[in-house]
Amino acid sequence: MTRPVIRLGDLRNSFEGVIPSIIGTIDDDGMPNISYLSHVYYIDETHVALSNQFFSKTAANVRRLGVATVMVVDALSGAQHLLDLQFEQSCDSGEVFERISTHLDVMSHLRGHEGLMKLKSADIYRVTQIREVLAAAPLAPPPEPRPHRDRISHAARIISAIGAEADSDTILDAALDGLRDEMAFRNLMVLLPNEDETVLTMVASRGYDRYGTGAEVPVGTGVIGMTAASKRPVLIADLTRARRYARAITGDTAQIPLPGLEAPQCQMAVPMMAKGRLRGVIFAESELSFAFTHEDEAALGLIANQLASCLLLADLQAQAVQPSIALPPAPDTDSRRFRFRYFLHDDSVFIDNEYLIRGVPGRLLYYFVRKFTESGQRDFSNREIRRDSSLRLPDFKDNLETRLILLRRRLDEKAGPLRLSRPERGQVRLEFDGLPDIEVVGAAPALP
């Protein structure tokens, strides 16, 4: 019986370094040399890349003879394959180098070896032969093959659903619901960068015991933060022996803890890109090793970019809308009073001494509350907000909508005396269960 042709793409589970790969080369004297590889990187159906960090003997042997043999092991089935490699080129910049460098940075953090695994160069090899190692006496039956998942069709349906929505809120929900229902991603969240891209803030999630809206992750930290910093997807297929990484949060940013699984085994994050800028990160995790594949990562990338583009368009559209302002009923002046504290140094807001939010959403909320106490105004259009120079918003004009969503969802989750509603597109209304006693900590801002 003819054995099926083995495609390089079929071996990607073997490339993840869960069980280290092995590289064999021959030196000047004909002596073999063995080295271990943390990862083999798939480039295309005929090429792989290997990271060149420490194994100088291997590098010298490859430079001399131009060939190497690599053995990879599938961490799910235990299947082993031998790859005959022909060296093609070494690179110390470019897409392949950056992708490997990002992955190594993440993995070195995971293993507590920060800085040790710095990439010097990525070596590109052509794969000239793939041979399966036939087990003479397998110790366990082969696992059931995974059912085929048509990720292109799933992604197409989710992308269509996102595109059918006009409002930022429903766009976000279409993306998250689609990922949950179509692709069976049970635990996921969307995070958005602040204006200087130093912090990501969680705006929507699915599958956790709480939403965690407003939780922050520093850019450059953890799987989420490193995805934002590198603007490249990160997939960690097996976290069995790695430290838990997604929630590596430091300092005072943990005022709202990021929701997360107790024992994630697989994590994936992809950047949301539009107009050449990072618009956010979609993060998914699972308690099962190898829950996500590289096909999932590619499909999520398509969805992430569609989400980014549609959020951007919705924001621009909301900017153009001139809503008809109807006077809402005045709040009940007999209702209770609550303390509203606003800290100028980071735009953080505390209500009755409980942290609510900070950054631009905090600044917006202070603006709304202040305007209300000065003039009784409760309805605000996006256009008006953007034009108000006191809000200092010029750097994020194209994501006001998402800041308002974050603020509105955080207020809803907090279930306190303040809420934001949306009487119509491009407009927000401040809703009260009580009246604010405003305290500004720091110099008073100049409002018109």
Next chain:
Amino acid sequence: MSTLISSELADFISGPVMMVVSTRDQRFRATIGRGTGALYDEATGLIDLFVCRAQWPDVVENAAPGGKIAATFVRPTDYLCYQIKGVIEDITPATEAEAARGQLYVERMLTLMEALEVRRAQLSHSLCARDLMRIGFHPSDVFLQSPGPHAGERLAGVTA
């Protein structure tokens, strides 16, 4: 005890460590396979390494007397790893006693690896005590091979 193979190293390679073996084929390509136990014979100065012929035919076919061989020995608990290189003295089918030793090695490794959360299925194709060949070789060089910047550091060698 040889100055090349200390008693500690002899104990190490005969213990529960994962082994990789490499020889050289006609095309000057490295073959790769896994070992099923090893021991150092102080009297002969040989390291005996056991390899499943059916599973690793390339390694065994290219393991001829006078040929060169490299083997790594990794302790899974801390990744302490040595690479020993040398010249093959002889290759013979494993005796009954040697085959039993190979079987014992597989059982010890399974116990150890399962304690480290490595599933049996993950090792299903790696550990094999069937159809074992004994490859005896004279060690000529010892290298530290633990992951990190010191990987490949030469610890001892025979001067020509």
